[in-house]
Amino acid sequence: MPGIVHPPFPSDVPTHPLLVIDYVLIKVGDQAEIERLWEAASTVGFWYLKNHGAEKEVEDMFSLGTSTFSLPLEEKLKYEQGDSGCSHGYKKIGGNAVDASGLSDCSEFINIAKDDVLAFPRVIYRDYPFTVTAAMASVVRPFVCKSLEVNDAFLRIFNRQLGLPEASLEALHARDQHSGSEARLTRVLPMPGKALANRPTIGAHSDFGSLSFLHNILGGLQMILPGETEWKYVRPIPGHAICNIGDALSIFSGGIFKSAVHRVVPPPGAQSELERRSLVFFTRPNNTQVLHALVEDSPMIAESVKQHPEGKFNTGSTAGEWFSRRTKYQRLNNRTVRCEKTRGADFKLTNGNGSGARIMGRQQGNGT
Numbered sequence: 001m002p003g004i005v006h007p008p009f010p011s012d013v014p015t016h017p018l019l020v021i022d023y024v025l026i027k028v029g030d031q032a033e034i035e036r037l038w039e040a041a042s043t044v045g046f047w048y049l050k051n052h053g054a055e056k057e058v059e060d061m062f063s064l065g066t067s068t069f070s071l072p073l074e075e076k077l078k079y080e081q082g083d084s085g086c087s088h089g090y091k092k093i094g095g096n097a098v099d100a101s102g103l104s105d106c107s108e109f110i111n112i113a114k115d116d117v118l119a120f121p122r123v124i125y126r127d128y129p130f131t132v133t134a135a136m137a138s139v140v141r142p143f144v145c146k147s148l149e150v151n152d153a154f155l156r157i158f159n160r161q162l163g164l165p166e167a168s169l170e171a172l173h174a175r176d177q178h179s180g181s182e183a184r185l186t187r188v189l190p191m192p193g194k195a196l197a198n199r200p201t202i203g204a205h206s207d208f209g210s211l212s213f214l215h216n217i218l219g220g221l222q223m224i225l226p227g228e229t230e231w232k233y234v235r236p237i238p239g240h241a242i243c244n245i246g247d248a249l250s251i252f253s254g255g256i257f258k259s260a261v262h263r264v265v266p267p268p269g270a271q272s273e274l275e276r277r278s279l280v281f282f283t284r285p286n287n288t289q290v291l292h293a294l295v296e297d298s299p300m301i302a303e304s305v306k307q308h309p310e311g312k313f314n315t316g317s318t319a320g321e322w323f324s325r326r327t328k329y330q331r332l333n334n335r336t337v338r339c340e341k342t343r344g345a346d347f348k349l350t351n352g353n354g355s356g357a358r359i360m361g362r363q364q365g366n367g368t
C-alpha cells in the first residue's frame, strides 16, 4: 500500500506506452494538454493522470480497504451483491466468471454506490460493512467528491470538443440523479506458482460506464487493442492515476472515444508474492438515460456514426437496464444463460476494426 516499498515492476514485460496528462494543465485550460487528452481518448481510450490532487483521499480509501477486507468472511457475505444484477455491495471471491468456460474469478471487491455516499446517512440502495459506514463521511465521501470533480472536468472538455450544447454530458451524468456510479475497492490475494501467472483475476472486459479513475500500485492490469494479439501491461507509475473511457461514453460519442478491453492478471515478477489492491471510481450515466449516440446534438458525432454499420450505437436500453444486465450475467451462478444473448450482443462496439479480442472481451468478461 502507499508508503510501503514494493519490489519494482519488471522491466522485461511488454507494456503500453500511454500518454501522461497533467490535471493541473487541464484545469487551467491549457490547449496543448487538452489536445493530448483528445488524442488519448480517441485512440486507446486510456491515459495516466498526474497532479490529480487526490493522494490523501486515495490513501485513506486504501486503508478502508485494509480494515474491510480483513473482516471475517461471514461478515462480508452479509453484504454480498447477489445474482440479481445489483452491483453495489461486496463481491465474494469466485462470484464472477472470467471467461466463457465459466472459470471463476479470484478477486473480491466492495462497491459503494455514489448515491448512497452522497445521501448518507440516508440509505438509497443498501447498507455496507460497518467499517465502510463508519468511514462514509470522513473517507468515502471525500474520495467520491474528488473523483467526481476530476471526471466532471474531463466531461466538460469532451462536451466542448464534441461540439455538444453546453453541459450536455454533465446532464447525462448528474450528481443528483440515480446512476450506477460507484467506488470500488478490490483485493487479490497472492497466488504462488507460475502456473497461475496468466490466470485472470478479473476477466477481459471493457468498463460499462463513461469514465474510470483508477489507482493501483502493483502491476497486473493489461490491455489489448483492436488488431493486436498480445496482452500488454499498463505499468503503474507512483502517484499517477490511470483514467479510461468506458462503453457508455464511447456510445454517446458515436465511437469517437474508444473503450479498450482490459483485464487483470496476478502481478508480474517479484511482485507476484504480494497481495494486490486497487481502487476505482466509475462515473456512469443516469439510470434513466437511453444509451445511444448523441447524433442530434453534434454534427461531429453524426458524421462518426455514418462511418459505422447502421444501428451500431442504438442499444435500445437505458443505462440502468444495461448495467444491471451486465452485472447479472457475469455472475457464475447465471452462466447457464448465454452471455452473447444477454450482454455481449447488446452492443458490439469494436473500437473501429472489430477485433476478435474485443468481441471476446465483451462476451466473456466482467462488464464493469
Ligand SMILES: O=C(O)CCC(=O)C(=O)O
Pocket: 184, 186, 202, 207, 214, 216, 220, 221, 262, 263, 264, 277, 278, 279, 280, 368
Ligand atoms: O485493478 C485494476 O488495475 C483494474 C480494475 C478494473 O479494470 C475494474 O475494476 O474494472
Ligand SMILES: [Fe+2]
Pocket: 205, 206, 207, 262, 368
Ligand atoms: Fe475495468
